[in-house]
Amino acid sequence: MSDSSTPSEPADEPQSPGPQSPEARSPEPRLPERRSGGRRRITWIVSAVVAAVIVVVAVVVGVSGGSDDSKTVRIGVADASEPYWKTYSALVKKRLNITVTYVNFNDYSQPNPALKEKQLDLNQFQHIQYLANYNVTAHDDLQPIGATAVYPLPLYSLKYHTPDALPDGAKVAIPNDAINEARGLLVLQAAKLVTLKDGGTAFSSVSDITSHKVDVVTLDASQTARAVLTGSAAAAIVNNNFATSAKLPKTNAIFQDDPASPIAAPYVNLFVSRAADKDNPTYLKLAALYHDPSVEKGVQTANGGTAVFRDVPAATLQSELRTVEAQAQAAKK
DSSP states (O other): OOOOOOOOOOOOOOSOOSSOOTTTOOSSOOOOOOOTTOOOOOOOOOTTHHHHHOOOOOOBOSOSOSOTTOEEEEEEESOTTSHHHHHHHHHHHHHHOEEEEEEEOSSTTSHHHHHHTTSOSEEOSOBHHHHHHHHHHHTOOOEEEEEOEEOOOEEEOSSOSSGGGSOTTOEEEEEOSHHHHHHHHHHHHHTTSEEEGGGOOTTOOGGGEEEESSEEEEEOGGGHHHHHHHTSSSEEEOOHHHHHHTTOOGGGEEEEOOTTSGGGGGGOBEEEEOGGGTTOHHHHHHHHHTTSHHHHHHHHHHTTTOOEEOOOOHHHHHHHHHHHHHHHHHHHO
16 A cells, blocks of 8 residues: 555545556555544455455466476555566565465455455555554454555645744645544644644544644545645645646645654555464565565656655554554544
8 A cells, every 4th residue: 555545545545446547546545434423434345245346466477487386475455557566576486486466456445354364365555544443343353564655645735835834724624534634634733733632543533623723624635636726725635646636746745744753653554464474484575575676666656756665573563553453442432
């Protein structure tokens, strides 16, 4: 999962997560938008239904040749057409004599149930926040075994050059989907534009704002770039894919979350396995190979140079998952 939109982001602002152009696709997943008056409620598609709706890329993209007894590993992704996955599978074949088969999904609700039902060995499409919400909602225990990258979430303005230059009461737009609303608020808090109840979490909403210098408005993620371009908002949180589509110059990004900071930790994208496989040495090696320079170069090309790669130990990721799961539980009360 690359830029929530995770999974956006899963993100998250997705959109359909199947193969799309870099301008239209968000590498991070996002949750469905909340219904009026409700907290985050996700209805997950589970069990046998998955088998009927999975779009399977049933082509082994590993390098041909090698011994006949080489292992095959099925990885669920949301962007199997990206060239870097071909680079990755060739590398895996060369280094580990493992053939990678990609299973591509057109719906972010599908890869986790498919992993649970052993239709996959691993998936790679989501960040910690999305996985935590899935585990809590679906009463599952999928585990992160490797980090890939985090995609900073920028605050854009055409008129002001720093967050503190925004006047009191200035209108600032943020995405209204569950993942990006919370993350956008955390970015604004880091920029000292709002204060959130109890310091905020990956599940905060505008109702958790306890004080504010600016007036925060929520819009569909696809409209935040337009708001800043037309001047209807003095500044806006704009996901990278929409900023690219709107041709917002990166020089107009006046703030973004620090990828190494605690507020960005829930948005690190992951390789995920079943709990029983979290210490599987082969799977851990597969996750590590994502950080080969040849693969990372392709990821940057696919995502406009916005990826900040993170190589975090599996145990640290699993600890962060437990923290975010606790936040998810609290958000449901």
